[in-house]
Amino acid sequence: MAIHTLAVLVENSPGVLARVASLFSRRGYNIDSLAVGPTENPKVSRMTIVLNLEGHALDQVSAQLFKLVNVIGISEMKDSDSLKREILLVKVANTSATKDIVKKHNAVIADESTTTLSIEAVGQSAAIESLLNELRPQGIRELVQSGLVALERGDKTLADRTLSTMGTANESDSNSSTADYQN
Amino acid sequence: MSKINGAQSLVNALEAAGVEVMFGIPGGAILPAYDPIFDSKIRHILVRHEQGAGHAATGYAQATGRVGVCIATSGPGATNLVTPLADAQMDSVPIVAITGQVPSLAIGTDAFQEADIRGVTMPVTKHNYLITDPKDIPRAIAEAFHIASTGRPGAVLVDIAKDALQKETTFDYPHTVSLAGYNPVIEPKIEAVRDAAALIAQSKKPVLYVGGGVIKAEAAAELMQLAQVTGIPVVTTLMARGAFPDSHQQHLGMPGMHGTVAAVTALQKADLLITLGARFDDRVTGKLSTFAPNAKIIHADIDPAEIGKNRHADVALIGDLKNTLRALVPATKVALAKSAPDLTPWLNEVYGWRKKFPLGYDKPADGSVSPQYVIERIGKISGPDTIFAAGVGQHQMWASQFIGYEKPRTWLNSGGLGTMGYAVPAAMGAKVGAPDATVWAIDGDGCFQMTNQELVTCALNNIPIKVAVINNESLGMVRQWQTLFYNQRYSNTDLHSKRIPDFKLLAEAMGCVGLRCETPGDVDKTIEAAMAINDRPVVVDFNVHRDAMVWPMVAAGTSNDEITVARSMAPVWDSQEL
Numbered sequence: 115m116a117i118h119t120l121a122v123l124v125e126n127s128p129g130v131l132a133r134v135a136s137l138f139s140r141r142g143y144n145i146d147s148l149a150v151g152p153t154e155n156p157k158v159s160r161m162t163i164v165l166n167l168e169g170h171a172l173d174q175v176s177a178q179l180f181k182l183v184n185v186i187g188i189s190e191m192k193d194s195d196s197l198k199r200e201i202l203l204v205k206v207a208n209t210s211a212t213k214d215i216v217k218k219h220n221a222v223i224a225d226e227s228t229t230t231l232s233i234e235a236v237g238q239s240a241a242i243e244s245l246l247n248e249l250r251p252q253g254i255r256e257l258v259q260s261g262l263v264a265l266e267r268g269d270k271t272l273a274d275r276t277l278s279t280m281g282t283a284n285e286s287d288s289n290s291s292t293a294d295y296q297n
Numbered sequence: 298m299s300k301i302n303g304a305q306s307l308v309n310a311l312e313a314a315g316v317e318v319m320f321g322i323p324g325g326a327i328l329p330a331y332d333p334i335f336d337s338k339i340r341h342i343l344v345r346h347e348q349g350a351g352h353a354a355t356g357y358a359q360a361t362g363r364v365g366v367c368i369a370t371s372g373p374g375a376t377n378l379v380t381p382l383a384d385a386q387m388d389s390v391p392i393v394a395i396t397g398q399v400p401s402l403a404i405g406t407d408a409f410q411e412a413d414i415r416g417v418t419m420p421v422t423k424h425n426y427l428i429t430d431p432k433d434i435p436r437a438i439a440e441a442f443h444i445a446s447t448g449r450p451g452a453v454l455v456d457i458a459k460d461a462l463q464k465e466t467t468f469d470y471p472h473t474v475s476l477a478g479y480n481p482v483i484e485p486k487i488e489a490v491r492d493a494a495a496l497i498a499q500s501k502k503p504v505l506y507v508g509g510g511v512i513k514a515e516a517a518a519e520l521m522q523l524a525q526v527t528g529i530p531v532v533t534t535l536m537a538r539g540a541f542p543d544s545h546q547q548h549l550g551m552p553g554m555h556g557t558v559a560a561v562t563a564l565q566k567a568d569l570l571i572t573l574g575a576r577f578d579d580r581v582t583g584k585l586s587t588f589a590p591n592a593k594i595i596h597a598d599i600d601p602a603e604i605g606k607n608r609h610a611d612v613a614l615i616g617d618l619k620n621t622l623r624a625l626v627p628a629t630k631v632a633l634a635k636s637a638p639d640l641t642p643w644l645n646e647v648y649g650w651r652k653k654f655p656l657g658y659d660k661p662a663d664g665s666v667s668p669q670y671v672i673e674r675i676g677k678i679s680g681p682d683t684i685f686a687a688g689v690g691q692h693q694m695w696a697s698q699f700i701g702y703e704k705p706r707t708w709l710n711s712g713g714l715g716t717m718g719y720a721v722p723a724a725m726g727a728k729v730g731a732p733d734a735t736v737w738a739i740d741g742d743g744c745f746q747m748t749n750q751e752l753v754t755c756a757l758n759n760i761p762i763k764v765a766v767i768n769n770e771s772l773g774m775v776r777q778w779q780t781l782f783y784n785q786r787y788s789n790t791d792l793h794s795k796r797i798p799d800f801k802l803l804a805e806a807m808g809c810v811g812l813r814c815e816t817p818g819d820v821d822k823t824i825e826a827a828m829a830i831n832d833r834p835v836v837v838d839f840n841v842h843r844d845a846m847v848w849p850m851v852a853a854g855t856s857n858d859e860i861t862v863a864r865s866m867a868p869v870w871d872s873q874e875l
């Protein structure tokens with residue numbers, strides 16, 4: 115599989131998004147989506163990056179990313195042990211068929227005018243995709259998606275691992291297939 | 298704490314970081330800093346072009362191992378530093394560049410001499426800063442020196458807004474630097490060291506593939522121990538010339554596009570490459586998929602991202618090379634004590650190649666001067682304590698091939714970026730860092746015309762370097778490719794530089810001694826005349842044959858198996874050799 119999701123903790127410093135974007139563009143790595151926002155620690159932001167790595171090893175990408183001075187830790191978010199969600203906001207023609215689809219998918223009508231429904235949905239990529247497939251024939255007028263965010267299941271947190279083991283970077287060897295880079 | 302302005306805080310911070318010299322040119326945005334620089338114990342050398350300041354910082358760093366420093370104003374001053382920053386970053390040279398920026402309120406308004414130098418240099422530096430608050434200056438400087446000089450060294454830029462230099466602040470230099478996202482691994486994993494030793498003890502055809510990292514890590518003595526303990530033959534890349542003595546019987550020379558037949562072939566036929574601070578650059582590997590097809594790879598590097606970047610590593614040794622080798626030497630001894638394969642057949646083979654295919658060149662039939670001969674003689678006459686800085690082109694390859702390097706930090710060149718114009722300012726920086734050494738720039742007539750104005754800086758600041766202009770009246774390396782791959786159609790490679798410019802007169806105009814040599818019989822005399830001058834820079838215009846070519850050669854993008862020793866001439870092997 116060439117699609118990988120990385121959770122990346124970065125110092126909340128100016129230019130850090132540009133550094134990450136510049137690295138990806140320079141080394142020819144394709145980003146499917148990138149979501150960035152604050153975390154429980156005001157000094158740290160978290161990026162969730164979905165990569166389409168045709169022809170590049172995940173480990174190499176993580177190692178390059180980890181070289182950025184402002185990158186504190188990286189972990190691959192595997193489907194099997196993480197929660198992954200996307201947000202969809204979409205404007206569709208206000209018809210009873212549209213409302214049925216919204217109900218069926220447990221989506222929410224966030225705004226309604228006589229002609230348009232603004233629909234909100236939160237879910238896994240596949241669920242969002244299937245909702246969109248059903249909505250499409252109703253006439254999608256505008257849509258916006260958040261990009262994926264991901265959180266590991268269970269007790270462990272990425273920040274625990276990353277910030278508690280400062281100074282003991284846990285570099286992977288050349289043939290490991292997972293990316294787990296912590297400072 | 299007493300109040301000072303940001304500029305004074307900057308200078309205090311540079312002093313606290315141990316800076317003894319910096320190279321630069323003032324201008325509006327950096328001007329506040331130049332006032333306290335006037336009173337500082339730091340020597341400031343006023344260059345003639347910021348590119349010269351950057352390469353001088355690089356040459357200084359390469360010759361001394363210390364961090365080189367350059368300083369420039371905003372906008373064009375800063376953008377003139379982009380080439381040397383990229384150059385230093387590619388060759389992992391520790392330099393710090395300080396640039397002035399327009400006042401913080403003007404940033405983003407396309408103000409006079411505004412350039413987003415932090416944005417511009419992001420992809421060509423290890424890290425960079427934009428400082429708009431004077432209280433951040435000491436910390437940024439401390440971090441910049443720490444980042445530039447630790448881990449895999451590199452270039453760091455600190456851009457400081459003019460008002461941050463002017464505002465009042467207090468000076469507080471952090472004596473330790475702690476960065477959440479930057480903690481280079483310096484000790485290799487002990488299991489990996491054991492695995493590497495085990496591979497070495499199994500290998501029948503090993504080669505030590507030595508890169509510039511050995512010099513950066515000051516690990517030449519440890520490399521020598523490993524070579525002695527194992528008896529394994531050594532190749533040194535363009536960045537590693539001097540890491541292992543050329544005169545040593547285990548040395549096969551330089552690998553790569555213009556490497557020796559023995560070095561290139563030994564890598565191709567090896568069953569194990571012990572890769573030390575090298576990065577499988579395309580100029581070494583040739584067509585990657587055909588490189589060293591039967592070799593297992595031990596890859597020791599301080600940069601985890603080098604592992605597996607170009608070639609899969611069977612054993613990765615991530616750490617400082619000095620530490621790695623200190624662990625690997627005893628581990629290898631232990632492993633070899635259990636089982637030591639007989640390397641004799643392999644050594645006979647590789648040393649046979651070295652004997653059969655030595656580096657060489659033809660003397661021009663028309664009696665003109667051979668460029669290789671000039672370079673060889675400079676090396677012989679000046680000796681192994683000399684520091685050589687080369688430009689980029691044929692003369693660079695010949696300087697790597699025909700000068701014997703015995704010590705680290707005696708060969709400086711632009712390996713990764715291949716920056717024409719590197720030699721003169723780098724030699725200047727090297728001479729400033731190592732004032733007692735003889736410093737020769739081996740330059741091409743093309744390269745020399747890019748940055749020779751720094752000879753004015755040398756003349757005025759008592760920096761008596763020596764420059765050999767290998768004047769073949771052309772952009773020789775490009776011309777060589779046109780000869781070989783473009784049907785001798787010499788599009789825009791003729792410089793007509795036999796007398797325009799007149800390099801002897803140009804040298805004299807810049808306050809240097811100008812000499813010229815036009816016949817083979819005068820080569821030694823002229824070099825000796827140049828050696829005798831120590832109170833001023835000297836430039837020697839060596840008029841050489843223009844059709845000389847660099848051999849051996851592996852054409853770009855082809856396999857190392859297709860090495861040629863002369864035009865369309867593969868080495869003639871004995872049948873059992875391949």
Ligand SMILES: Cc1ncc(C[n+]2csc(CCOP(=O)(O)OP(=O)(O)O)c2C)c(N)n1
Binds near residue numbers: 692769
């Ligand atoms: C700044 C820059 N521009 C262009 C090149 C491409 N280039 C590589 S070698 C070379 C010719 C160098 O000519 P010269 O300095 O006379 O050296 P020679 O090869 O003749 O020894 C050129 C143009 C380069 N390496 N760097």
